[in-house]
Amino acid sequence: MKGQKLWVEKHAPKKVSEMIGNNSIFQKIVNFIQGWNPNNEIKAILLAGPPGVGKTTSVYLVADQFKFDLIEINASDTRNKSSINEMIKDASLGQKTLFNEKRLILIDEIDGLAGNADRGGVSAILDIIKRTKYPILMTCNDLYSQKIQSIRTSKIIETLKLRKVQATTIEKVLERICKRENIEPDKKALRMIAENAEGDIRSAIMDLQGLSEGKNTLTLNDVSSISTYRNRTNEIFNALSEMFKGKTVQECKDAVSGLDIDFNLIEQWINENIPNHMNEIKELEDSYYALSRADTFQARISKIMETTGWSLLPYSIELMSGGVSLSRTSTPFRNVPYFKYFPMFFFNNIGKYRRGSLANVTKKIRNKCYVSTEKSNDEFLPFLKFIFKKKNETAQELSKYFELTSQDERFLKKPF
Known part of the structure; x- marks a missing residue:
């Protein structure tokens, strides 16, 4: 990648008629x-x-x-x-x-x-x-x-x-950017990036930059990592939706049981989204009680994992899924943009030192890109962490562009 600008800025429309x-x-x-x-x-x-x-x-x-x-x-x-x-x-x-x-x-x-x-x-x-x-x-x-x-x-x-931008339209935008950046892309790779973006053209451009920086070509292989991440995230969102609208304990359990991620993380997702699905005090009281019982089982599982701990897992799953969801007795089910709520518990659970680093980096992103804290954390921060893991020339250029300190860089190189 040449220059010290994010491609979402470098290739942004200059007037309304150029909007996609x-x-x-x-x-x-x-x-x-x-x-x-x-x-x-x-x-x-x-x-x-x-x-x-x-x-x-x-x-x-x-x-x-x-x-x-x-x-x-x-x-x-x-x-x-x-x-x-x-x-x-x-x-x-x-x-x-x-x-x-x-x-x-x-x-x-x-x-x-x-x-x-x-x-x-x-x-x-x-x-x-x-x-x-x-x-x-x-x-x-x-x-x-x-x-x-x-x-x-x-x-x-x-x-x-405003509707999501169609994948075919996003693909054409990516093709134009590749031409300007002298990148020879595999058309299937561009199509995959466009489809994975799910109508978010800004996200697609950031993915393109992260995957093709420092290269003259872009292959289908290059895109596989970002595709895996997006698929995993969508699985979590879909599971949460199915769980919160489940009508039986079994339906709620089935929604989350198939997820191949740590159940402590699933519990955090559920905890963060209970207030988005329940309005009544009794509903909130019952759902948080069920979740606290699930948490107790999770703690026991951790202590006796090598012996009989895993035998308690079904009880924990039942409480955190069915126990929580079926506490909703009067509030109508609503679709929730789950992507908005992960950063909150992530932010609250990282250490004080890392929390300060996150705030510093977020502020610098906001000042340079004129976006909100939410957009900084949800879209730009994962992109920067992806780039800084590679430790290459692009990371150095972006460090200068955002005026990052050595402490900021260390934060970006560490996993979430």
């Missing part, structure tokens, strides 16, 4: 901005869709193309009414900029707001939108999150749903 997929949606954003008037019935747009389809990028491009001063707020980091008001009230209701520029407000990841209704995050945003003097664009991954129900149903907000 969802073209009609992007045009609606342009129309909204060009036709903006504070007296319009529609005061804001909510862009909903999975990661990597261009929600945030399209806003950046519109602001740049039409010379708007962009003010960006990440709702995941702005969780209560006072902090939201502090950051965007003046922007949306107050004075113009120093140079009298037009203004555009982006509230990113609005589904990341705290769910506690009395903290007023959503009510504060709705109040601002009603009175705003400037156009507001919001993004979310989970359109049907209960946290943003009042935003989704508001008559002054238009919701635009």
Whole structure:
């Protein structure tokens, strides 16, 4: 790889018309901005869709193309009414900029707001939108999150749903990048990267860079490692979904029993996602009790593993799967974007020294790539760790680009 830039930046579109997929949606954003008037019935747009389809990028491009001063707020980091008001009230209701520029407000990841209704995050945003003097664009991954129900149903907000980009479209983008980077790819390898990305074009480009850096060719063999990782991750997500919607103990057990990963890790996944599937206090109480019993069995298994420990495993699995899932008696089943919730328990369980290193690296990624903490940890961090394990010229270039310290580099070279 030549230069010191991530390919998602180096080969990013320069204007809205160059965006890939969802073209009609992007045009609606342009129309909204060009036709903006504070007296319009529609005061804001909510862009909903999975990661990597261009929600945030399209806003950046519109602001740049039409010379708007962009003010960006990440709702995941702005969780209560006072902090939201502090950051965007003046922007949306107050004075113009120093140079009298037009203004555009982006509230990113609005589904990341705290769910506690009395903290007023959503009510504060709705109040601002009603009175705003400037156009507001919001993004979310989970359109049907209960946290943003009042935003989704508001008559002054238009919701635009972005679809996953088709694999064939992603493949063409990867072909163009390979041509610019003087890489001779196996077409089957590009197709595999495109399909594994599951509609996330940003993820596909990062995979391409990680697999082909320092080479003039890209083979099907090169792609096998990333394919294995994606398949394993999808297996976990599918198992969790099947477990939480299981109607019998056996269905719940079957969902997780076939996973070829450590059951302590499965237990952590389940623990992290119980609040996403259960709203009632009794449900939460019963499910966490079942999980604590499973944890007790896991501890006994570890102590007497060499003798009779493994005979206790079926009881542990039954409690952490059926015991937990069947505690849900009144809350309707909902699909959950599980990819969002792994980093939380990962972050909470690494040591203090590594937690500081993670925070440092994440901050540097955010500053360089203009992404949220969540995107830094979910997408960019695994890519950097993949590169730094190779200890090559690309790692050195990226270290300079992100201004990493030797401590940052040591953190990136260690496994999760």
